Amino acid sequence: MRWWLSALFIFPVLLPMAQAEVQDVTFLMPAPPNLPGFAPWIIAQQKGYYAQLGLRVNWVTAKGGVDVAKQVGAGNALFGAASGDVPIVVRAHGVPVRNVAVLGTHGYTLLATDAGQHIGAIEQLRGKTVTVMSYSDSLYYALLASLRKAGINKDEVNIQAAGPAGVWQLLAEGKADAMAGSPDWVVNAEEAGRTLQLIPQAQMFDGMAQSILASDDAIAHHPELVQKMVTATLMGLRDILQDPAQAAKTFAAAVPAYQGKEHKVEQILALYTQYVYGHQQQLGEIEPARVAQAVDFFSSEGIVKATLPTDDYFTNRFIGALPTQQP
Template sequence: MLHRIVASVFAFVFVLALTGMVTAASADEPVTVRLKWFNQAQFAGFYVAREKGYYSSAGLNVDIQAGGPDFPAIQMVAGGNEQFGVTGADQILIARSKGVPVVALAAIFRRNPFVLFSLAKSGIRTPTDYVGKNIGVKIGGNEELIYRAVLAKTAVDKSKLNEVPVKFDISPLLAGTIDVWPGYLINEVLAAKEKGFDVNVVSPTDYGIDLYADTLFTTEKMLAEKPDVVRKFVTATLKGWADAIAAPDEAAKFTLKYGSKLAYDHEFAMMKASLPLLQPDAKPLGWMDAANWSAMQKLLIDAGFQKTPVDVSKAFTVEFIK
């Protein structure tokens, strides 16, 4: 009889333990983050946070999804099936001006990596050298916005330029059919150098044009209904980015797990080029200022990219940044 009682007690304890294990296993909150572009070291902090268990330790089961032209982050998150996204800060303002209730949580790239660059042998060094040249333009996005702002700041008459719509393949620049290319310090500039070409770079920040680039965001609904999940996700993500900054080589290695065609040398170079853009000053990683958002909005409205102004104080929050 005693044996049966003991056996029953052990069975009951085992069931309780098993139930606890199942409960623990299912306790993680499933969330998805939609990246701005294809998987690469540009998003290394997210990979680090996942690979080092920062998300799981926070009770989150995070699905990292690549972005790109077919999967625009704003639309994917605003649709309600995904909780977080990464996009340019300008897109947050434009979306809000159209009634889309998205809110920025952290500016990952506080300095914008977008630049205008040319082959060194061309002798093109400043925007005033663009006159009479073939200038590549990525139409309709923040690349065009920043490019036109540079022209305005330097009083270059665009009618004296031969503007040519381009996409992402830099072959026309390398072949000499395009003289100036709109690209990124952390990508196309590196690609040109890897192919043996020296380049001259015009940085818009040198002309006072500095839009936050990759910006982590969510929806007003998510903030209202699950603020604790938002806090955990932002905290774990920024911890991942802090580690990526401290150990860019490790971050590049983690990145390789997220793309079969990625090469370590390029991803490591991308990480190194990103470092001064991620934390350019003593402010906390991810920090955002109202003045920068207001300046961004003015730039967007003046250029006709944003039709109506919005309350910038509602477009972002630093509540979850330590």
């Protein structure tokens, strides 16, 4: 399949690639791969972690997490990034992908409100306008689950799908009262001049963070490539957790649009660390109880018509100790 060549985007690799025989692999991103939300992957690439393990990664943008899963399941790419909830949705429709690592302890959906509205609880969103990126994205599903947790029907809230830019711009312009979005968009809206307030995490549906997806075929027939992808990516995540200020500089060095904006990147990474990455006992490990909770929600909402055993949605076989020293 050559459909992705025109979208090819490769970050610079700084370290020599003589350590291992290099193999090209395609990795699908649900949005443009130069966003701070994808910092673990970008930093791993910039610092040469993939190259050290013998991977040359071609980053390709798909149309959201579900599209990533479908393309990976069809064999158009070996790997992809999506919300950890995505396999629950797509496996019900016969798409053979599962999570091989999850990058954090919490879902990456933040519910940000216009501070001037003094909305401190989800119950106060009745009759309010809330933006989401789309009606088929995991951020939207996380909003629905959080509303349900608070006893609110989705029809009691004016939910508007505004796209990846409009989702935060409408809030920044005062045309929406709240936004279900990523930490990147929270910082964007505040940078545009709107003071925001975050709904406490305890009120939110605790979904799953971003994950690395691989097909059943890749797991069965190319486990060494899956292992390399997981290990290198988690090394990038580890760098963020150990030194976010330096991680922001590394990110900005990799993405020219953010050069000179290291402070903004550091702000975004701080939100990810606090609300998404958290403190995993073992980086990348997927918690069965978290998966089961998500399965119950998607099933009860009718988003999926059939469910599978919890273990069918993920594997932790590639999770383990990372190299103690960076290459």
